[in-house]
Amino acid sequence: MVMEKILVEGIVQGVGFRPYVYRLANQMKIKGYVKNLGNIVEIVIDSNFENFKERLVNELPSIADINTIKTFNISDRHFDDFKIIKSSDSSIGNSTIPPDVAICGECLKEIRDCYNRRYKYPFNACTECGPRFSIIDNAPYDRINTSMNKFPLCDDCLDEYENSDDRRYHGEAICCNNCGPEISIYSKSKKINVGNPIKKAVEELGKGKIVAIKGIGGTHLAVNAYDDKAINKLRERLNRPNQAFAVMSRDLETVKQYAIMNESEKDIILSRQRPIVILNKKKNNDFPDCLTPGLHNIGVMLPYSPIHYLLFDESNIDTYIMTSANIPGEPMIIENKDIINLEMADYSLIHNREIINRCDDSVVRFRNDELSFIRRSRGYAPMPYKISEKYNINDFNVLALGPELDVTFSIATENLIYPSQHIGNTNNLKTLNFLKSAINNLENILKIDSYDLIVSDKHPNFFTTKLAHQIAEKYDYEFLEIQHHHAHAASLLNDNDLDEAVIIASDGVGYGDDKNIWGGEILYSDVKSYKRLASLEPQLMPGGDISTQYPVRMLASILSKQYNKEELEKILKNDYVDLFKYGSEEIDVILSQLENNFNMNITTSTGRVLDSISVGLGICSERTYEGECSMKLESVAYGAKGELDIPFTIENNQLNTSSIVKDAINLFHKGESKREIAAASQKSLAEGLAELAIRNAKNVDTIGVTGGVFYNEAISKYIRDYVLDNSYNFIQHKNTCAGDGSISLGQAIIAKTKKE
Ligand SMILES: [Zn+2]
Ligand SMILES: [Zn+2]
Ligand SMILES: [Zn+2]
Structure with a gap:
């Protein structure tokens, strides 16, 4: 036999x-x-x-x-x-x-x-x-x-x-x-003896209390989503004045009452991965404004663990805020001793099963009817991606450490890449330590104990770059640095099983080959190499990063290209003086900085242009969370009729962003509708980028978009339509993050295709 x-x-x-x-x-x-x-x-x-x-x-x-x-x-x-x-x-x-x-x-x-x-x-x-x-x-x-x-x-x-x-x-x-395992409830660090701890938690939530709930891969802070007082208390305790909170609703029927959903969105919200799905809100909903200030959409998920279902079964509240329980900037708290001592919570519902791999909720959004991850974590990690069969890959192991913010790392072996769960912002020591322990855990699970190549971003000051250097030196591994937008491009190409494309890479910050801050780039890219073909017009950032936090400084810089000093001074002092922390004195300093080119960074970032339009239209004057000003601009533009037009111009192979910003501000001061101007300026910037890509495409028939800007539904659609109207193929992220969550994936793909 x-x-x-x-x-x-x-x-x-x-x-x-x-x-x-x-x-x-x-x-x-x-x-x-x-x-x-x-x-x-x-x-x-x-x-x-x-x-x-x-x-x-x-x-x-x-x-x-x-x-x-x-x-x-x-x-x-x-x-x-x-x-x-x-x-x-x-x-x-x-x-x-x-x-x-x-x-x-x-x-x-x-x-x-x-x-x-x-x-x-x-x-x-x-x-x-x-x-x-x-x-x-x-x-x-x-x-x-x-x-x-x-x-x-x-x-x-x-x-x-x-x-x-x-x-x-x-x-x-x-x-x-x-x-x-057993569940129990604590008031601060004191255990409360009750028969049904979940019922007790529900009672306290009903009274406006904040309850920390330890779940499957992490801990949430829960609050009644209809209780503005409780929400504001949560905002104060988290020192999170504006950033929207995600919610968990009892069932799909509840979600239908306040959000608009198509079939694909329904499918994913009901899927067994149960991510947070970003949905557009209905005009009439019962939530207080402080739940998602200034935004037209909301992050929604359904219950996924038995604890959540039991919570709703005991409750007559149909929607709770469920936000990660963490000290701002630090990883989500998972140890019982930390949860019960968490100052932000009035009560904590914990259990005695250890969480070994911390796993934040995943977040997804649809644009042009295709899914993109904003965060790929619980429910998906550590599922690998296959490397396209089109690429010649080396049979060696790669560890790629990602960028600095919104980090994942990836381990590549054979034809598979395993991106980690969401790690977070590694400029925080605890998050950096989380990164190190998560690498160890994934190595254990994958049974990988050595690498042939360690990869990092090109930015010399990122903690992940430094960590990559340390690991490479300690074990004598080879080391490779990869440009940020090339990594974005490689993850996009692999996602679409393509050899090459002209790529529009639009985001906030990526370290450029010329040491400037890139973020509005037209690249020719395959998985091995890339060439920068064109970009947005370079702009000065007075004082560097502070212009990101206070975008009115960026606005001043951009407008200085369109007005002489006296004209600009008049505009800033008449219309925007209150937005400068130190009023007209600060304006004088910035004007002289601009005149003397003193203490400036140079950037081609798309994010900074969107921020400037946002502050110029009186929408958002301070960034309290990543992407705030441009997200609020998108929300103001939502539902516009398209009645206004802002033309774009291309000079010296650069999109003239100063003229777009100037036109938007002029229309605003003429009293045109803020909604229409917001929409027209997004459209102008989007179509300008698309035109720039087309002019540089030459023999390449596909144009793709990548980078955090492409979570913006409107900008994604304008570019897709423009590209298709001009008879090029269009690609976007389908199963990966458009933003920096995919950088380690792109780094690993490039590393696997590098010849020794
Ligand atoms: Zn049993
Ligand atoms: Zn089951
Ligand atoms: Zn990026």
Whole structure:
């Protein structure tokens, strides 16, 4: 008899794959075994059934996914039956640990069924659902390698775990009230003894209190989303005056009452990844203005853990703010001792299961009907991306550390790239430490212990660049620096399976080859190399970064190209003096700085132009969070009729941004509608960039857009329409971040294609 060994690689651990193989084999009367072998699954069957493999692939459990299957003939052995046998630890294969999965319908039914033994149990899970990545510290995905290891199964759970007909057969995260984690509620650091801690939390939320809730991959601060007093208290405690809060609603029906959704948005909001989806708000909604000040949209998610469902089941409030619990700038808090001592919260609802991999909520937005990640984290990390088969890649391991803000890192091995969960702003020490420990955890899971190439951004002062240097020196690895916008371009090309394109890269800050701040660039790019073809007109930033925080300084600088000193002084002192922190004195200093070119950075950033229009139209005068001024400009423009036109001009292969800003300000002072001017200036800038790309495209037939500016729905649409009208192909990010969350991915792709 011929025996066969089958090795399966992909998402095959922690998703009920072995039980599935077991059932299939029994159905087909096949003998042998299945086991986890390091990062892959090994199946041995006692005969060569062709349709076994066919069925294996076609009838997969919903969360599982197969990358490769390899088959070998092996020598004869005797089996009495088909078994799931113990895992063996080895470093074979590429591990794909599944991401965390929202509670499934069956488990949800159980926690709502008063006759079920898991009635109201907040950690209910099965092979189809529950935490995965956030609780694992090593591969394979067995209970022993997760933070569930602390909770030995009770007899009832063990019966389910061992019963091949049960939904929980070999479910590694299963548990119950008798054997699993427990939930408790604290007031500051004092435990409150109540029968139902979740009910107590709901009561306090109803009274306007702030409750920290430890969930699957992290901790939220929850507040009643309709209670303006409670929201303002939260803003004060977080020192977060303006930034919008994301909300969690009871169900889709609730969301429909306040937000506009198309079918794709509905699908993603209901998906088992349960990201936060940015949706346009309906005009009449019951939320107070302080929930999302100045914005036309709102970040919305549905419950994903049993804790959330139980919270809504006890509550008559249908929507809560659910914002990450962290000290501003620091990573989300996940340790119980930190949660109960968190000053911002009045109460904390915690549990005794450890979170091993902190995983913030993912955030997505649709533009031109395609999805883009703003943050790709819980529910998606650490799922890998495949490198396009079009590229010749080297068979070596790469660690790419990303930029400075909004960082993810990526590990590349063979033809796969594993971007990490969201790490955050690494100019904060605690976040930098989180980055280091997250690298260690992912290396453990992937069983990677050395690299051939370490990659960083070109910016010499980024902490990630310095860390990359340290790692490279310590282990004597080769080191590579990659220009920021080239990394954006490479992630876009791979996302669209393309060799080359002319790329419009628009964002806030990227270190340029000339050491200036780039951010409005037209590049020719393939994955190996790039060429800067054109850009926005360079502008001066008086005092450097402070012009980003107070964009009226940027406005002064841009207008200085269009007016002489006396004219400009008059405009600034008449119309904008209040927006300068030190009034007319500051205006005098800036004017003389501009005259003498003193203490200036040079930037081609698209973000700075949008900020200047925003402040010029009286929309936003201080940036209190990233992207604030341009996001509010987009919101003001939302719903415009397109009645105004602001022309653009291109000189010396640069888009003249000064004239766009000047025209916008003039129209504003003539009393034209702010909405129409906001829309017309976004359109002018967008079409100007598109025209600049087309003029430089020559023999390239595809134009793509990348960078944080392309979260802006209107700008994305103007450029797409302009590009298509001129008979070029248009590409944008579909499955990756348009913003800096994809920089490490792009860096890794470029590194993998570099010849030694
Ligand atoms: Zn389930
Ligand atoms: Zn149990
Ligand atoms: Zn960027």
